[in-house]
Amino acid sequence: MKQLLKKAGLVIAILMAGGLLRSPLENRLETRLVETHLLFTPPAKNVLDVLGQESAMAVLGGMRSVVALYWQLMAISDWEYQEWDDLAKKFEIAALLTPRDTDMWIKYAWHIHTNASASVFDDASMTEPQQYLAADDYIEQGIGILYRAVKQMPDSVDLQMDLAQVLREKRQDYCGAAEAYKRALELEGHPAYTTRFYGYMLAKCPGREREAYEHLKMLWFEDEKHHMPSMRRDLADLEVKLNVPEALRIPGLENQDERFSRQRSGQPEVP
Amino acid sequence: MSDTTTSTAESAGKDASPVRPPLISPSRIWSLATVTFTQLLRMKVLYFMLIFGLIVAVIFNFNPSGQTVAQQLKSTKDVSFAVMNVFSMLFAIASTAILIPKDLEDRTLYTILSKPVPRLDYLLGRLMGVLMVVGACLIIMYAFLALVLFVQEQILVSAELSRLREQPQMDSETLLNMENDMRKQGLHWPLLYAPLAIFLKACVVAAVTLFLSTFASSTLFTIIVSAMLFLIGHFHKSTYEVLMEDTHANAVVALLGKLVVLAVPNFALFNVVDGIAAAEPVDPMLMGQLFLVTAVYTVLYLLVALIVFMDKEF
């Protein structure tokens, strides 16, 4: 019996000593793995709060992605039944588990700013002004989701591009969209049209017309591939707006008549 | 019958100081490992591979609305790695837990240990045998996953590209960017780190189970306690941190928590599989360190297993 206790003591002592020896190496490794996004450990408390015990076990047992996928799939039926709050809850779980899944964020936001905001117009219980207000709420909510996503992954071009497009189309926030395009420009892998769109958005952002003109002019002279109808129109407009002396204006921009007809239809270049 | 005569007579003349067997003999460990390998394979574990194939095939054909190409590819990887993970852990725990009690029950342990086999060799041979099966199964499963992923990538990406080409104002650069985005989730060499990480995790799990089975009174006990330690090892650290932040935890609780964190392996480290599957870039140096951590855990648990097993009586 004495021997047994002695042995148990020895075993515990070895495990403890081993733990003390390995923990510095292990902690450093863990920090590095988290920094390089290979490892993501959601706080155990949050996971237990949000998920049931079984899901939490699965997550903690190393199946985070699959559980996240499961919740995304579960959200599909909420989409069908237009249960937007339920859908948001499920995506929130997915977001907690896989905060670096770009497509997940974009889809989540899209459900809210596009699907949910459109669905309110089918809701007969609301008056029309109410419907518009509710739609705006959803749009703001969707944009908020994208901003959260950008915060998680400031290096994602896709997120910046999506954010810019949503700001431009849903909120008509051209200054915000310009900023998003600008951040996308700083990242690798942005589409070729990003730089032009940045200029177009600046042109529509009050107070930044000079900046817009300089940017678009630079592009105009840089490469003929930029000579798009939208660019001709915006440059010509800006020259008028900024009172650029006739002698300094860019030759060969589109004529005034064409310009006005386009301006009225209000169609920007579509990628 | 008469052939034995000469040989035994020869050895009978030898002096009473025989050569000491080396403490660790690779060939002896190898023969124990191969016997374990054969033993486990004959238990038809490979049928599991069929189930795995089925699951991957279902995922392959599963295309819920709203999934982008990249997401579909990622789903295939996520589900496959999750299945590989579950299989490896269950197998490592169950088979390691069964081996020693079964040897004891069949008295094969007597015949093995009454040969000049140091007990460390026996433990190492058993552990290695289990890990060989896990490794072989992971290779088979990964090969299947790689094949499916490759085919899926080709089919989905080319379909998506031909759809995108018909979009107005689509330029080749954008197209290339979008293709790269999709292919990022396809088949790449760094994906191989995922089964490796699963294997490393299985090593630690098997070593812990082996330790438990050296003193456990029943196989069931070993399996249940191993599974519990496995779960605890995934969240003990974060739980401990939460505990320390949230409550004015009294000294006893704090000490106990600290002891658990020190003694139980931090299995959460091996969850890099998720990051690898998400096509995050992998630093080989970090994988090397993970390997090192695995080695430390395995040696540590083998050591305590040996301490228990060394003068265990049968």
Place this chain on the structure above:
Amino acid sequence: MSTPAVKIENLTKIFPLSLRKRYLVAVEQLSLTVGDGEVYGLIGPNGSGKSTTMKVVLGLMAPTKGTCRVFGNDSRDVVSRNQVGFLPENPYFYKYLTGAETLKFYGKLCGMKGPALKERVDELLEMVDLTGARDRRLGGYSKGMLQRIGLAQAVVQRPRLVVLDEPTAGVDPSGSRKIRDLVLQLKKDGTSVMLCSHLLEQVQEVCDRIGIIHQGRMVKEGSLKELIALEDQTEIVLKNGSEALIEKIRSLIREEQGAELVTLGHPRTTLERVFLEETRQDAPKPAKD
């Protein structure tokens, strides 16, 4: 004098029964010596301490008190196992291995390899009469065959001491006869044998010396002759003797001073002998016994 194969001195083995202070004394102050080349029979009823003693010899257990040496080496030291072969009672080897694979596996555990091991495996299969079943899995072996492969396994590294635990338990008479022959062969080769059994007849047939163990203590030890010989009696077995001849013998005995006729009647053959006589007429069946 050469080193004895086994030298046990004052062996005591105590098992704690529970956490409280209750103990079971399995073996108490036991001493025995198995000489080099000797066949020693350890007999006793079930639970008498035979198996414990044997496990101490094999290093599967450590003595609580006393010492056990195998060819001079402490039995707890792995080195002592170089010289020992062991056949447990009712052995189950890995069912999925063939006879040849089994022997190869145990040979490798003893550090044997290459052509030497292959040759040894063939030799052993020949010895235990299982050449025909070498590539069959042990799952399909009969009990007697298992026992024989077990014996082959025990001597794979040519040990100088073989420990046999109830080697014929559950084996039919012809199978146990084969095993007995193998033990006699080992004896002829100069291998020491320690045989544990409760089948007295079997022990009587092969052992040079016998120890009787009861409740953990050695109660009687000595050579077979010493233990069973009745020096003052003589047995005559007569064939085709007429009544008249028998009467003549009776009267001769009566005439002799001090002589006394103890028994007279038809001698009984042993049941084992009858069984063997009967079964020997059958056509020889290959491999399976």
